[in-house]
Amino acid sequence: MIVVNTExxxxxxxxxxxxxxxxxxxxxxxxxxxxxxxxxxLVGGELKGYTELLTEARRQSLERMMSQxxxxxxxAVINVRFxxxxxxxxxxxxxxxxxxxTVRPIEGNESVTSPDGASAFRPEGSSGSQVPA
Amino acid sequence: xxxxxxxxxxxQCGPFIILIGLGFFVGSAVERAHFKRLRTKEKQLLTxxxxxxxxxxxxxxxGGAVLVSGSVVVASDYFKTIAASLRKLIGGEIxxxxxxxxxxxxxxxxxxxxxxxxxxxxxxxNLRIETSSIGRMSRNPSxxxxxxxxxxxxLPARQSS
Numbered sequence: 001m002i003v004v005n006t007e008x009x010x011x012x013x014x015x016x017x018x019x020x021x022x023x024x025x026x027x028x029x030x031x032x033x034x035x036x037x038x039x040x041x042l043v044g045g046e047l048k049g050y051t052e053l054l055t056e057a058r059r060q061s062l063e064r065m066m067s068q069x070x071x072x073x074x075x076a077v078i079n080v081r082f083x084x085x086x087x088x089x090x091x092x093x094x095x096x097x098x099x100x101x102t103v104r105p106i107e108g109n110e111s112v113t114s115p116d117g118a119s120a121f122r123p124e125g126s127s128g129s130q131v132p133a
Numbered sequence: 134x135x136x137x138x139x140x141x142x143x144x145q146c147g148p149f150i151i152l153i154g155l156g157f158f159v160g161s162a163v164e165r166a167h168f169k170r171l172r173t174k175e176k177q178l179l180t181x182x183x184x185x186x187x188x189x190x191x192x193x194x195x196g197g198a199v200l201v202s203g204s205v206v207v208a209s210d211y212f213k214t215i216a217a218s219l220r221k222l223i224g225g226e227i228x229x230x231x232x233x234x235x236x237x238x239x240x241x242x243x244x245x246x247x248x249x250x251x252x253x254x255x256x257x258x259n260l261r262i263e264t265s266s267i268g269r270m271s272r273n274p275s276x277x278x279x280x281x282x283x284x285x286x287x288l289p290a291r292q293s294s
Contacts, residue, residue, distance in 0.1 A: 003200045004285040006187055006259045010195030011290055037208070041275055042152060043159040044210030044233070045167065046240070050267065051206045054279055058204070080200060082281060084265040092267055105196075120202040120248060120283070 001066050002076035002103065003120075009076060009103055018074040018100035023064030027057040028091040054094065058082065059121030061096045074100035152211045160210030164232065171239045178246035185260040189287060193256045196290030201257065202283035203244025206267065207237040214275035230276065237280035238262060245282045254286035 002009060029037075033049040040047050062080075069077050080098035087093050184190055209217070213229040220227050241262065249257050262282045 002198065004198045004259075005200060005261060005283060006198065006285045008188065009198045010189055010193075010287045011197050037277070041208045041277070042155055042211045043163055044156070044208055044213065045160075045163045047206045047208050047277065050277070050279070051204060054206065054267075054281075055204055058202075058281070080283075081261070082263060082283060084263065084267075084279065084281070086265070086267060092265070120200040 001069065001074075003062070003066065003080055003098070004076075004078055005080045005098075007079050009078065011106060012076070012103040013106050014076075014078070014101050014103050016102045018069070018072040018102065020097065021065050021068040021072065021074075021077060021100045022095065022097040023061040023066075023068065024093055024095040025057050025061045025064070026087060026091055026093045027053060029053060034090070054084075054092070055121050057092075057094045058096070061094045062121060065096045065098060069098075069100035072100050074102055076101050076103045153215060154212075156210035156212030156214075160212055163210075164236070167236055167240075171236070171243060174243045174247075175239070178243055178250060181246060181249055181254055182256045183242075183246065183260060183284070184256070184258055185284075187259050189258060190256060193287060194290055195255060195287035197288040198285050199252060199254075199288065200283060201245050201248040201252070201254070201286045202281060203241045203246070203248065204279060204281040205237055205240045205244065206277060206279045207233055207240070208277045209233050209275045211275070233276070234264070234278065234280075237264070237278055238282070241280040241282040245284060249284075249286040252286055253289060255289050256287045257284045258287060260284040 029050065033053065036049055037047045066077065077098040077100050080096060083095045085093050182190055189195060209230065217227050217230060246257065260282060261284065262280065264278055264280050267277050267279050
């Protein structure tokens with residue numbers, strides 16, 4: 001499934017609108033990470049534990065959004081937006097929404113395959129670099 | 134004062150002084166190292182055109198697109214937190230937090246561009262940057278900020294035979 005945050009997809013044309021799709025997840029950080037983070041907080045810099053946690057959570061909300069799109073029979077989601085909001089202390093909601101559509105490659109572009117939409121949130125190292133051949 | 138009184142004074146103020154010193158020396162070193170890393174990474178990665186326009190830049194003709202993103206959680210050090218809370222008494226600009234936000238944004242963009250690089254993108258369009266404060270605890274005034282940068286990587290069109 002193609003996932004982009006633009007209103008158009010380069011090389012593709014939009015055929016049909018399927019409707020709004022969304023996905024959310026609320027994550028709480030666990031105590032071990034919290035303690036490690038508060039120690040790191042003394043010297044500043046990146047808090048890797050939280051970065052991973054939020055990346056993973058955002059991937060999940062994106063996957064929920066994509067599965068909704070699949071149910072609607074769409075093959076792409078355009079104009080995706082992310083928001084984050086702190087619900088209570090130590091818990092955050094990650095929300096992704098977009099417009100599900102069906103698309104088709106434009107003339108002379110039949111062979112292009114797009115990488116998996118959720119690959120943007122693969123953990124580092126295994127960054128699903130499915131480069132179109 | 135006897136040695137016992139000195140010892141008591143140290144036990145009361147010691148941890149505070151050690152933490153401030155640790156924040157000042159280690160924190161500044163970490164920050165300098167981070168900026169240095171960012172400069173080298175940006176030199177490599179910002180060769181791909183990056184824009185927050187919604188459409189493809191002129192001259193770029195893509196054959197596909199994919200979402201790319203990068204995120205980072207950055208935190209301030211103990212010294213800067215204390216310095217900022219003093220600054221809040223008189224108001225004005227808090228330079229150290231400005232630098233913290235800059236670090237977060239540049240790092241997030243770098244990570245996003247790294248993904249675009251892996252996918253052989255020819256451009257990244259419609260860049261969006263969002264910031265959210267996480268972990269605002271009552272006892273912990275030091276900011277922890279998550280920065281996420283996301284955009285659409287334009288993939289090259291297949292060479293028509």
